[in-house]
Amino acid sequence: MKKRSQNEVDSWCTHFEERCRERGIRVTPQRLAVYRALAADPSHPTAELVHGRLHAGMASLSLATVYRVLEFLESEGLVRRVSSPGSVSRFDANLARHHHLVCRLCGRMEDLEEIASMRVPFAGIAPRGFDVEQLDVHVVGTCASCRRAPAKGRPTNSELNYR
Amino acid sequence: MKKRSQNEVDSWCTHFEERCRERGIRVTPQRLAVYRALAADPSHPTAELVHGRLHAGMASLSLATVYRVLEFLESEGLVRRVSSPGSVSRFDANLARHHHLVCRLCGRMEDLEEIASMRVPFAGIAPRGFDVEQLDVHVVGTCASCRRAPAKGRPTNSELNYR
DNA sequence: GTCAGTGCAAATAATTTGCAGTCTT
């Protein structure tokens, strides 16, 4: 599985801690671990996947806490929740503007750089009164490996764990 | 609640039946009813909401069937499943290219015409091997009424029913 | 000490499935 470089992850974590301190958010070991796992993994893991990755180093961490932490970090705008239709929630620590490439069959989700022709201006697209916070662009289709070996259905959360 | 005009709905249903016949898909009363309910309602209802709307005229229709029909129609490309992060599945009978305006707080979802500056070309945006089928653009934020009267959390599926 | 944060188990919400009956061809 692809990972972000150690340096990049460290720098994200440092930035994360700064942001938290600025706002008086406690940086508990659990929060930092969840954030770090997310930052290290560009594959947009689910809560359960994050929990699985952390279990080795932090056996007592509960899945409920992972859900709580992710929910909280999202509400603070420190991570982003991404979705593909009919699938479980996935999360992303990358807050830079970018889009997502989503396989309809296996649910895999990759980052897609925002290319010039997809640069969409926020202003003026929503009716007055609506406060636009974020633009989600999902390019949905089928990935090469799914076309070769079509699965029976979208993988369940726990099936996702062991890819 | 806003509705599509009777004429428009009828024409969509006719077109729907033609498509089904072309492909040898049976048009059962349940399928037609579900499709019609979806076509009549531009608010992107959930499965449960569709079921609720139909219950008056078709008391025996089960929620499981609504789920099955929607799933099936989606797989046939006759309706579109749309999603907002962390929320339940919603459906859309409108297959014309358009975007969605989504309120992060109440989950309400409105159609947004694809304006020129948001027209995104399919070609060349995905890596080779990936077969692009559809582009989902979600403009996410908070709607005017939610900013006025913030709810405690995203409404649950059954709370959605009685708006 | 207070209060936020956590683990655990139980609860809830959304969606799917098994199976027996029904309708269509």
Place this chain on the structure above:
DNA sequence: AAGACTGCAAATTATTTGCACTGAC
């Protein structure tokens, strides 16, 4: 008659919550 489609109830999956405990200010 064979297969597709449906209703009902039960099962499964994802996510949330109550409660008691622990640790930081």
